[in-house]
Amino acid sequence: MSAARKTIVIRNGNLIDSSGAPTFRNDAIVVEGNRIKSVGALPADIHLEDRKAVEVIDATGQWIMPGLIDAHCHVSYGYPLIKGEGKGKGTTRPEFSTLKSARSVQKVLRSGVTSIAVPGGTWFTDVGVRDAIKLGLMEGPRMYVAGRMIISYGCIEDDDPSWEGTPDHSIGKLCNTADEMVTEVRRQGKHGVNFIKMADSRSGESQMLARHEMEAVVGEAHRRNLRVAIHSRGAGSTRAAAEAGVDWIVHADLATDRDLEAVAKAGIPILPTATFLSVVIDMGNRLGPENVQIDHSRMKRHFEALGHIMHKSRELGIKLLVGTDTGNNSFTPYGELHAKELEIFVKHGGFSPMEAIVAATKNNAFAVGLEGQVGQILPGQLADIIILNKDPIADITVLQGGKNLTWVIKDGKIIDLDPRDDLLQFQQAAE
Numbered sequence: 001m002s003a004a005r006k007t008i009v010i011r012n013g014n015l016i017d018s019s020g021a022p023t024f025r026n027d028a029i030v031v032e033g034n035r036i037k038s039v040g041a042l043p044a045d046i047h048l049e050d051r052k053a054v055e056v057i058d059a060t061g062q063w064i065m066p067g068l069i070d071a072h073c074h075v076s077y078g079y080p081l082i083k084g085e086g087k088g089k090g091t092t093r094p095e096f097s098t099l100k101s102a103r104s105v106q107k108v109l110r111s112g113v114t115s116i117a118v119p120g121g122t123w124f125t126d127v128g129v130r131d132a133i134k135l136g137l138m139e140g141p142r143m144y145v146a147g148r149m150i151i152s153y154g155c156i157e158d159d160d161p162s163w164e165g166t167p168d169h170s171i172g173k174l175c176n177t178a179d180e181m182v183t184e185v186r187r188q189g190k191h192g193v194n195f196i197k198m199a200d201s202r203s204g205e206s207q208m209l210a211r212h213e214m215e216a217v218v219g220e221a222h223r224r225n226l227r228v229a230i231h232s233r234g235a236g237s238t239r240a241a242a243e244a245g246v247d248w249i250v251h252a253d254l255a256t257d258r259d260l261e262a263v264a265k266a267g268i269p270i271l272p273t274a275t276f277l278s279v280v281i282d283m284g285n286r287l288g289p290e291n292v293q294i295d296h297s298r299m300k301r302h303f304e305a306l307g308h309i310m311h312k313s314r315e316l317g318i319k320l321l322v323g324t325d326t327g328n329n330s331f332t333p334y335g336e337l338h339a340k341e342l343e344i345f346v347k348h349g350g351f352s353p354m355e356a357i358v359a360a361t362k363n364n365a366f367a368v369g370l371e372g373q374v375g376q377i378l379p380g381q382l383a384d385i386i387i388l389n390k391d392p393i394a395d396i397t398v399l400q401g402g403k404n405l406t407w408v409i410k411d412g413k414i415i416d417l418d419p420r421d422d423l424l425q426f427q428q429a430a431e
């Protein structure tokens with residue numbers, strides 16, 4: 001924001017540039033304004049002793065890589081629940097939700113996540129938070145946001161009886177005809193979303209949205225320069241969505257190999273989001289499955305199915321996006337899980353640690369509409385850079401929770417990491 005921002009020079013360290021090349025020794029990364037100006041030998045016109053103009057970061061013995069991108073993070077579902085906050089339907093409201101979201105994204109950023117895609121939220125909270133960050137009112141990750149999910153009767157998020165419909169505070173928006181869906185696309189576009197989120201059945205048991213409805217949404221959205229993502233766990237819905245021209249598919253757990261072939265043919269990525277399932281499974285193992293609010297054994301089956309989807313997708317050349325569903329529940333806290341999906345890609349998806357990092361940075365730029373602009377440490381890229389005191393190639397889990405971060409640079413600006421310890425701790429309510 002200030003005109004006289006210092007040039008940042010990162011000296012030494014081990015560079016993971018996310019091009020896919022192996023880690024190499026860094027001499028100097030030069031950041032000017034919000035972009036990376038050069039990578040390699042220190043340019044002759046940079047004078048490190050001019051501390052008024054140059055900020056030098058010495059990364060000796062550390063690892064430098066692009067900021068992580070979480071392609072699936074909700075920030076306005078109402079979590080964490082804060083002690084003393086009114087609970088229950090009808091007590092949520094946009095004003096409080098927006099302030100809470102503004103705090104939550106601070107935790108996201110300080111865990112090394114410099115961009116998020118937000119596939120669904122309440123009101124236009126996410127649009128507001130995105131713009132406040134973009135316009136410099138506050139710090140936060142880059143945000144690429146959808147609005148309420150377009151659903152029909154019986155889809156995920158249609159939780160109230162038909163005579164109630166979806167209330168204003170719901171994250172779903174009932175639209176039972178293609179015409180109603182098109183109207184909702186127009187309404188959301190008018191209010192500034194980046195993409196439309198459609199959602200089929202909760203767990204893929206049957207296809208709820210007709211293909212012609214998906215086509216209507218895609219046609220209207222694309223004409224208005226909005227992209228379309230769909231929550232689809234089922235086989236039929238996944239295939240129909242691919243054929244209808246959606247831009248990416250979230251989950252796809254139950255897709256058959258033939259459905260995946262349709263996805264490959266459409267040339268679109270899948271965002272498996274195994275982290276959420278893995279968290280539920282861990283909880284079941286710890287607390288006993290009967291104490292977990294979500295069907296533990298079904299989650300286990302879906303998790304195993306996703307392992308197959310990951311392997312088969314790689315075989316078919318389907319790109320996999322990396323996202324976690326952070327913020328969709330009280331047990332998916334901000335700042336903790338954003339790099340968990342990389343561990344799952346390595347342990348269950350056949351990825352090497354380097355491939356997982358490339359997926360969560362360079363490839364994930366697609367999910368925030370910035371492909372080729374962010375996610376690599378190359379001249380000309382947006383300057384989103386993190387530095388760690390442990391090697392993520394040796395152990396992919398060191399990326400989790402921001403514990404090993406020494407620096408976070410977002411949009412060419414150094415982020416103060418200190419508040420992660422005190423300022424950002426709001427007291428969570430016992431549920």
Ligand SMILES: [Zn+2]
Nearest residue numbers: 072074325328
């Ligand atoms: Zn989600």
